[in-house]
Amino acid sequence: MTTPQKVEEITLGVDSELRFEIESKENVILELKSGFAELYGTELAKGKQYEFHQGAKVAIFTFHGCVLQMKGKPDVSYVAKETPMVQYLNTHTALEQLRTNAEEKSTRGPIVMIVGPQDVGKSTLCRLLLNYAVRMGRRPIYVDIDVGQGSISCPGTIGALLVERPATIEEGFSQQAPLVYNFGHVSPGDNNKLYQILVSKLAEVSLERLETNKKGKSSGMIINTCGWVKSDGYRHLLHAAEAFEVCAIFVLDQERLYNELLRDMPRFVQVVYLPKSGGVVERPKQLRMESRDNRIREYFYGLRSPLYPHSFDIKWCDVQIYKIGAPALPDSCMPLGMKTEDNMTKLVTIQPSVALLHHILAVLAEGSLDDIIRTNVLGFICVTNVDNERQTLTVLSPQPRPLPNTILLLSEIQFMDSH
Numbered sequence: 311m312t313t314p315q316k317v318e319e320i321t322l323g324v325d326s327e328l329r330f331e332i333e334s335k336e337n338v339i340l341e342l343k344s345g346f347a348e349l350y351g352t353e354l355a356k357g358k359q360y361e362f363h364q365g366a367k368v369a370i371f372t373f374h375g376c377v378l379q380m381k382g383k384p385d386v387s388y389v390a391k392e393t394p395m396v397q398y399l400n401t402h403t404a405l406e407q408l409r410t411n412a413e414e415k416s417t418r419g420p421i422v423m424i425v426g427p428q429d430v431g432k433s434t435l436c437r438l439l440l441n442y443a444v445r446m447g448r449r450p451i452y453v454d455i456d457v458g459q460g461s462i463s464c465p466g467t468i469g470a471l472l473v474e475r476p477a478t479i480e481e482g483f484s485q486q487a488p489l490v491y492n493f494g495h496v497s498p499g500d501n502n503k504l505y506q507i508l509v510s511k512l513a514e515v516s517l518e519r520l521e522t523n524k525k526g527k528s529s530g531m532i533i534n535t536c537g538w539v540k541s542d543g544y545r546h547l548l549h550a551a552e553a554f555e556v557c558a559i560f561v562l563d564q565e566r567l568y569n570e571l572l573r574d575m576p577r578f579v580q581v582v583y584l585p586k587s588g589g590v591v592e593r594p595k596q597l598r599m600e601s602r603d604n605r606i607r608e609y610f611y612g613l614r615s616p617l618y619p620h621s622f623d624i625k626w627c628d629v630q631i632y633k634i635g636a637p638a639l640p641d642s643c644m645p646l647g648m649k650t651e652d653n654m655t656k657l658v659t660i661q662p663s664v665a666l667l668h669h670i671l672a673v674l675a676e677g678s679l680d681d682i683i684r685t686n687v688l689g690f691i692c693v694t695n696v697d698n699e700r701q702t703l704t705v706l707s708p709q710p711r712p713l714p715n716t717i718l719l720l721s722e723i724q725f726m727d728s729h
């Protein structure tokens with residue numbers, strides 16, 4: 311006999327937030343009974359049941375007050391009255407004014423970057439600002455250059471997405487037709503040179519796309535960044551700000567970073583300090599690794615609506631596999647005129663072997679062989695078996711065979727398919 315789920319009715323006052331976390335296997339079902347409430351900018355529908363699962367970290371906020379019904383017992387649950395939501399809403403209002411001006415003058419809407427150390431709510435603020443923008447009828451571009459988590463595609467990539475609808479409560483933004491580049495590592499520091507090249511390319515293509523559609527142009531872009539904000543990490547932020555031609559940077563929670571950006575940014579870039587929400591949950595290294603793994607599983611198998619990936623063999627001779635970046639050599643060992651840095655963008659041919667097992671391979675879009683580095687990807691496959699005798703790879707793929715392109719890029723990221 312199963313024990314009946316605990317049912318609780320929670321009344322939230324004006325400008326307050328219900329926060330809960332689920333660590334155990336227990337699911338929590340939430341329903342809005344009366345009033346208005348939202349999850350990171352997505353409105354809850356009255357009378358609809360929303361299910362949250364293990365790993366969920368949720369904040370249901372209300373500007374007007376509401377009554378919620380909660381079935382199940384999260385591991386942590388409390389109501390917070392102190393939140394930065396009014397400041398975030400003011401930020402949105404300021405962006406809306408810029409969009410209206412841009413619309414009237416047929417110019418470009420605001421291109422803004424959200425920066426800050428790890429776990430300060432950068433991705434959440436992006437989601438909130440994008441949701442508020444689409445709810446006002448805008449069509450902003452969401453850019454994610456945080457290779458660690460990959461909110462647009464698999465971890466180890468950077469990408470851009472035209473946002474046409476608010477994120478759904480359970481699954482986030484619809485990820486149809488994103489523009490994605492494969493970096494292949496979880497930290498920009500693993501290949502700083504390649505990271506900069508990819509950010510420049512993503513910026514160039516995203517800015518071009520912004521110009522193709524009047525509504526999109528005045529809506530602008532929201533750019534999510536890595537939590538690495540020191541030394542080379544900081545230089546990457548400066549480079550991204552220049553490449554994307556940002557007009558404003560929102561700095562979450564770190565005065566040092568705020569002051570450094572005030573000092574280093576040209577005058578036409580507004581640098582604004584915003585507080586972090588007390589609800590943002592810190593994720594230790596292990597949890598980050600798990601969430602990366604979940605992200606890849608979601609790519610192949612779906613989240614709530616299940617996907618059914620295909621598994622098939624490909625002959626070694628039918629594909630060309632490359633990796634970007636040769637092992638670092640001291641400058642003294644490099645050919646005359648070459649620097650170690652050049653090595654980091656070198657295209658290296660990979661001979662298939664058991665070393666490919668569990669690795670993610672990016673399937674490149676058609677492009678010139680000379681510019682593989684700057685070619686976007688169509689999707690990803692995962693190597694689930696290597697047969698030396700038959701000289702084949704077994705791969706997990708979202709699409710049936712044949713692969714849309716036979717040029718594949720090796721990613722350092724691995725995924726153990728336990729299905």
Ligand code: ATP
Nearest residue numbers: 367369428429430431432433434537587589590591
């Ligand atoms: P990273 O450094 O990994 O990029 P981040 O700064 O982008 O992290 P988020 O991913 O936005 O941070 O937030 C970290 C976690 O905190 C997420 O699981 C998010 O759902 C949760 N979170 C954000 N805001 C709140 C809130 N107000 N209440 C409860 N949980 C929250």
